[in-house]
Amino acid sequence: MPDDGAVHVPVLLREVVAALRPERGGVYVDATLGLGGHARALLEASRETRVIGIDRDPSALRIARERLLAFGDRLVTVEGRHEDLAAHLDRLGLGRVDGILADLGVSSMQLDLAERGFSFMKEGPLDMRMGASGPSAADLVATASREELTRIFREWGEERMAGPIARRVVEARDTAPIRTTGEMRSLVLKVLGPKRPMHKDPATRVFQALRIATNRELVELERFLDDAVQRLALGARLSVLSYHSLEDRIVKHTFQRHTAGCTCPPSFPVCVCSRRRVMALVTRRSIRPTLAELGENPRARSARMRVLERVAENGAGPGTPQG
Numbered sequence: 001m002p003d004d005g006a007v008h009v010p011v012l013l014r015e016v017v018a019a020l021r022p023e024r025g026g027v028y029v030d031a032t033l034g035l036g037g038h039a040r041a042l043l044e045a046s047r048e049t050r051v052i053g054i055d056r057d058p059s060a061l062r063i064a065r066e067r068l069l070a071f072g073d074r075l076v077t078v079e080g081r082h083e084d085l086a087a088h089l090d091r092l093g094l095g096r097v098d099g100i101l102a103d104l105g106v107s108s109m110q111l112d113l114a115e116r117g118f119s120f121m122k123e124g125p126l127d128m129r130m131g132a133s134g135p136s137a138a139d140l141v142a143t144a145s146r147e148e149l150t151r152i153f154r155e156w157g158e159e160r161m162a163g164p165i166a167r168r169v170v171e172a173r174d175t176a177p178i179r180t181t182g183e184m185r186s187l188v189l190k191v192l193g194p195k196r197p198m199h200k201d202p203a204t205r206v207f208q209a210l211r212i213a214t215n216r217e218l219v220e221l222e223r224f225l226d227d228a229v230q231r232l233a234l235g236a237r238l239s240v241l242s243y244h245s246l247e248d249r250i251v252k253h254t255f256q257r258h259t260a261g262c263t264c265p266p267s268f269p270v271c272v273c274s275r276r277r278v279m280a281l282v283t284r285r286s287i288r289p290t291l292a293e294l295g296e297n298p299r300a301r302s303a304r305m306r307v308l309e310r311v312a313e314n315g316a317g318p319g320t321p322q323g
């Protein structure tokens, strides 16, 4: 089967391996397998390590399977969404696991293929779907109301000119459908003006927003994180790499919620809320790529990694001393 020569340089690779400690052996989940760069490092760390690799993109899975063939049945691939982690693990007869990785966002392969429509730098259909089904970005742009488009551009692109851009899109689609990345970009530039040297492309935020909306990226991230935390064995860690502030904010807040211990007022002699700290942050602040990594892989520039560890089993009754 052809490998397509697709390239994706795994981000924060050393840091991910150090965080997840795959050399201890056990079952690890790579919830966003992509082309398998991180999974390879996990599998190479020990012969006793197995990886369940999930991805919603069948072409990525095909390439990863082929590249990781040498690891035989130590790699099991699952085509699906990471939000359905609990169902995937149940189907495989797995309960708790020894580590989970989520490297969110798109792979370089997805960005680089013009026909996937993720990039305003390449002329292609306005598709942006990571999976093989569902409405494309062009469908969304054709059918969403002006108000909905404004909300998408504002909330998921943090675009200050969301309203005027949405108005321009609605006016334009009344004349002719917006089908390509180039058509979408030129509409945005009509509102925001041309690209200035040394500045980001003006269409960056709108393209980010459309990608998030098309793939429902942020809607179910919290559900994935909650399920992932529940599936960690004692001493196991969850490592999440995010690539923009909206994603990182959800990871940070969900981790804070899971690491909060007793919430009783300090004046109470014993705990009555029954909340016990079962998770701990391994990284107080997010971990960023080093300058050396950025020199080799500029696409890592916005990456942030946060890591959480299960430090106790669930459940404690009232009367536990506070801590």
Ligand SMILES: C[S@@+](CC[C@H](N)C(=O)[O-])C[C@H]1O[C@@H](n2cnc3c(N)ncnc32)[C@H](O)[C@@H]1O
Pocket (backbone or CB within 6 Å): 008, 009, 010, 011, 031, 032, 033, 034, 035, 036, 037, 038, 039, 054, 055, 056, 057, 060, 080, 081, 082, 083, 103, 104, 105, 106, 107, 108, 130
């Ligand atoms: C940044 S890439 C992962 C790259 C991978 N770590 C590697 O080293 O090759 C992100 C991958 O996550 C997949 N993905 C994004 N959202 C997903 C979701 N909700 N469920 C499953 N896979 C998802 C994308 O299709 C993409 O292949």
